[in-house]
Amino acid sequence: MSILFLVARLAAVVSDASIPHLAPPPATDFTSLSTADVPPTPPEMPSGVGSRAHVEAMVEDAIGWCALNGLMVKSAGDGPLFTHAPFSLLPAAYPASALEQAKKLAPIFGTLLDAIGRDVPWLARTLKDAADADEFTRRLLKLCAQVQREGATQPARLAILRSDYVLHQPEGASSARLLQVELNTIAAGLGALSARVGALHTALCARWPGARQHVWQAAGEPRKFSLRQVLPPSGALEALAAALARAHALYGVPDALVLFVVQPEEIYALDQAALAQQLWNAHGVRSVRRTLSQLAFEAKLEGRQRRLHLMPERVEVAVVYLWAGYAPEDYPSARQWEARTLLERSHAIKCPCIEHQLAGSKQVQQQLTRAGELERFVDEEACSSLRAVFAGLWTLSGPMNPTADAPPGEHEAAQRMRLAAERPSEYVIAPECLRVPPMTSFRCGMATRVCDCVRVPPSASDDLVSSLCRASGT
Amino acid sequence: MMPQREGSSEHSYCGAELAEALRTLSQEQRSGFILMQRLRPRRAPAVLVREGKVSLGPAVSASQSAPLMASDGL
Numbered sequence: 001m002s003i004l005f006l007v008a009r010l011a012a013v014v015s016d017a018s019i020p021h022l023a024p025p026p027a028t029d030f031t032s033l034s035t036a037d038v039p040p041t042p043p044e045m046p047s048g049v050g051s052r053a054h055v056e057a058m059v060e061d062a063i064g065w066c067a068l069n070g071l072m073v074k075s076a077g078d079g080p081l082f083t084h085a086p087f088s089l090l091p092a093a094y095p096a097s098a099l100e101q102a103k104k105l106a107p108i109f110g111t112l113l114d115a116i117g118r119d120v121p122w123l124a125r126t127l128k129d130a131a132d133a134d135e136f137t138r139r140l141l142k143l144c145a146q147v148q149r150e151g152a153t154q155p156a157r158l159a160i161l162r163s164d165y166v167l168h169q170p171e172g173a174s175s176a177r178l179l180q181v182e183l184n185t186i187a188a189g190l191g192a193l194s195a196r197v198g199a200l201h202t203a204l205c206a207r208w209p210g211a212r213q214h215v216w217q218a219a220g221e222p223r224k225f226s227l228r229q230v231l232p233p234s235g236a237l238e239a240l241a242a243a244l245a246r247a248h249a250l251y252g253v254p255d256a257l258v259l260f261v262v263q264p265e266e267i268y269a270l271d272q273a274a275l276a277q278q279l280w281n282a283h284g285v286r287s288v289r290r291t292l293s294q295l296a297f298e299a300k301l302e303g304r305q306r307r308l309h310l311m312p313e314r315v316e317v318a319v320v321y322l323w324a325g326y327a328p329e330d331y332p333s334a335r336q337w338e339a340r341t342l343l344e345r346s347h348a349i350k351c352p353c354i355e356h357q358l359a360g361s362k363q364v365q366q367q368l369t370r371a372g373e374l375e376r377f378v379d380e381e382a383c384s385s386l387r388a389v390f391a392g393l394w395t396l397s398g399p400m401n402p403t404a405d406a407p408p409g410e411h412e413a414a415q416r417m418r419l420a421a422e423r424p425s426e427y428v429i430a431p432e433c434l435r436v437p438p439m440t441s442f443r444c445g446m447a448t449r450v451c452d453c454v455r456v457p458p459s460a461s462d463d464l465v466s467s468l469c470r471a472s473g474t
Numbered sequence: 475m476m477p478q479r480e481g482s483s484e485h486s487y488c489g490a491e492l493a494e495a496l497r498t499l500s501q502e503q504r505s506g507f508i509l510m511q512r513l514r515p516r517r518a519p520a521v522l523v524r525e526g527k528v529s530l531g532p533a534v535s536a537s538q539s540a541p542l543m544a545s546d547g548l
């Protein structure tokens with residue numbers, strides 16, 4: 001009797017104390033959005049978000065969410081191992097038409113890269129000036145030539161690209177234009193972490209009226225709108241793992257590994273770990289991480305096909321995914337170059353192959369903006385879609401005052417240099433061999449990329465599936 | 475999103491520095507550089523959080539899409 005009484009009392013206490021926590025989550029349907037409890041927003045804050053104190057409480061909640069859900073990066077220096085990844089507290093409004101345009105362009109860039117990767121003489125010609133000036137480009141081209149001479153035993157290639165855009169809107173312009181900053185063809189990372197930023201925003205909107213009101217206002221204060229529609233989940237992690245799993249299946253050895261080639265100190269190790277986990281959970285594919293220095297000892301080629309094996313276990317590698325190897329610092333000695341050469345000569349499917357890595361350089365981007373060059377690789381319709389997002393890029397080679405009989409290209413370049421000198425605020429000059437791409441650009445502006453609401457087009461994996469099916473003849 | 479900054483990298487020039495560079499660099503030095511249209515991204519107020527610290531200010535969004543592509547090389 002007394003025991004029963006005690007239980008009943010305990011139950012009463014528990015249910016009393018838990019009312020605020022057990023309440024159902026706020027509706028994500030904006031028709032039921034209440035903004036009555038959002039304190040007024042001071043002018044320096046994004047619209048609708050509420051007072052500074054309200055925002056600070058939201059930030060604390062957001063940091064907890066990061067820890068719970070693995071939105072973390074390695075800490076620099078001594079101190080804790082991990083810290084939350086830099087993020088934007090709220091999603092930024094982005095025109096749906098621009099995102100649609102970027103999605104439509106995704107497979108076209110894939111086709112373009114594939115075509116460029118097959119035209120090695122064009123690549124060598126385009127990169128000649130850069131190779132003359134830059135040792136690293138020279139070595140990559142030399143490796144490409146060596147692989148071509150020997151003949152690849154693996155015709156399949158996998159490309160995981162990342163095309164970066166901004167909405168270009170000069171002062172006074174009434175609308176913005178989507179312009180491409182660059183196409184990353186190697187070590188295009190942060191798919192997993194950026195998808196989690198999207199999930200963080202969704203979680204905050206469900207929990208905080210200020211976040212909901214901000215998103216509602218950014219969406220134009222519609223009468224009816226669902227959170228899922230405004231913040232569609234990113235399929236990046238799933239699509240990336242599916243791509244690697246498809247390549248692994250195409251290779252055709254079920255027990256073979258996916259090899260992540262990584263830098264020794266990797267701030268985004270968890271981004272890679274999330275992909276490895278997804279690859280295992282969703283596809284049953286094992287992966288390992290090795291640096292180029294480790295591979296110099298552990299990697300061996302076996303048989304006439306030069307199948308890649310890792311020692312001492314002698315386990316076969318189906319797919320080589322390079323998260324390193326894009327900058328000279330990744331090759332401090334001849335050993336790392338030997339390891340890269342061995343990977344490149346192997347039967348494993350490379351992501352990217354050396355040709356695709358070279359195709360991602362600035363000089364190639366610049367050459368493609370010249371009349372007639374894009375047309376070599378893709379059809380007319382694709383050309384006009386691509387040109388719509390190309391920013392202006394011009395060579396600075398050649399004389400400032402070319403002679404009358406100089407080729408038209410030289411006159412064109414000289415004219416552009418004069419224009420730039422007259423209106424220098426409209427232009428930027430950057431080193432030709434600047435390897436801004438992949439992770440280096442993340443390092444300089446890390447907050448930046450991580451906090452974007454990156455959305456991989458849901459169709460990306462479908463494109464991959466269809467092209468792989470063609471590849472394997474099924 | 476990134477805090478709005480002048481120029482894109484420590485090795486890049488724009489504005490008066492660019493005009494100066496075009497005047498002073500030799501033809502050979504110049505060919506190590508590339509000329510680009512200056513992008514003026516649209517800005518919006520944002521709350522950015524890094525290592526627990528909050529910063530407020532105009533920021534630009536960069537969107538990214540990830541084409542995935544495989545081919546048989548034939």
